[in-house]
Amino acid sequence: MGLSLWNLSSTTDFGESDFRIYWSATYLLSRGQNPYDIEAIKTVQQTQTHGISNDTIMAWNPPFLFLFLLPLAWLPFVAAKFAWLVVNLLIIITAGILLIDLYLHRSSPKVKLAFLIFAIGFPAAITGLYMGQVTFLVFWGLVACMALIKKEQWFWAGTALILTTIKPHIVVLAVLYLLVYMAYQRRQFKGWSGLVVAGIVGLGILLLFRSDLISNLVGETSVASGRWATSTIGGLLSYLEITEAARFLILLFVPIPFYLARHPEKFSMEFSVALLTLITVPTTIFGWSYDQTILLIPIAQVFSWLADSKYRLAMIAFILCVTIANYVQRVLPINEVYYVWFPLLWWIIFGLAWRGSTSFKPQLTSSHA
DSSP states (O other), X not given: OHHHHHHHHHHSSTTTHHHHHHHHHHHHHHTTSOTTOHHXXXXXXXXXXXXXXXXXXXOOSOTHHHHHHHHHXXXXXXXXXXXXXXXXXXXXHHHHHHHHHHHOTTSOHHHHHHHHXXXXXXXXXXXXXXXXXXXXXXXXXXXXXXXXXXXXXXXXXXXXXXXXXXXXXXXXXXXXXXXXXXXXXXXXXXXXXXXXXXXXXXXXXXXXXXXXXXXHHHXXXXXXOSOOOOSXXXXXXXXXXXXXXXXXXXXXGTHHHXXXXXXXXXXXXXXXXXXXXXXXXHHSSOOOGXXXXXXXXXXXXXXXXXXXXXXXXXXXXXHHHHHHHHHHHHHSOOXXXXXXXXXXXXXXXXXXXXXXXXXXXXXXXXXXX
């Protein structure tokens, strides 16, 4: 297995396109240079990775991304790419196992195995692996936070949320909910403390490599484009030149995390995070099709409902058709904005699975708590 992955990584472009940018930026920081300097990134790509990505692309992420990639910056690019592929695969598998424990603990072994296989073969996840994406870190941080909360390890749950700062826009509603939920649950500000401590320690480490990293980040935001045509409702409407206002559609949903967190007796943490993740993916300011990997959280909730659904076979057929269509779309040269249909169809699947479950009740508190 390891040898096959090494051959795949070292002899093909698999896991390379976006990782080349992340690795180049981290390489600069590890040498005390500005990781947000586009020209410097291009130079590193030419000299160290023997290739170059699109001139306008750089690591637009907040600096905590570099904290988790620093160990790879001292490896040759090919070895680092292989290591990152292995890490991403492990993230998907371990996050899938955690989701099984959170949502499918009462399901049969067959259902659990089916979900894990589905997660590994999820179209967005495969795309993310191919590109060497960092979305998996955000995905794992959100899932790990929930798992740690279930174990009442509040401090470490908050610490895990530091991973979500790498791409906060794709999990903003769920993270907001978890922070409010922590505060309401017996005033468990230990979770907030964990996030703050992780932030301070992480920032301290980064500043040891480059003391003016924050000013570099501010300079980046002043030149970053905010009009990317991505697979969100706002991105699609902007691309079609209908309106720019829809980019901020997610603001309409900000009250929901507060409502859900204040009523844990009605809405379980698992259900709330699944629902908020599902809402966020197509309504956030921008988000790429591979960021849809985090839909595996609400999909785990759907799998749990299907176990006793009156329409189980029909729903499974529907899910398979949607997944196959998504795979076909990824093979064709289709504009990124037209992937927005995928999370919107999962809205429908989520609603039908919830309503069709024989255990449907107004109260959704998990018995696993």
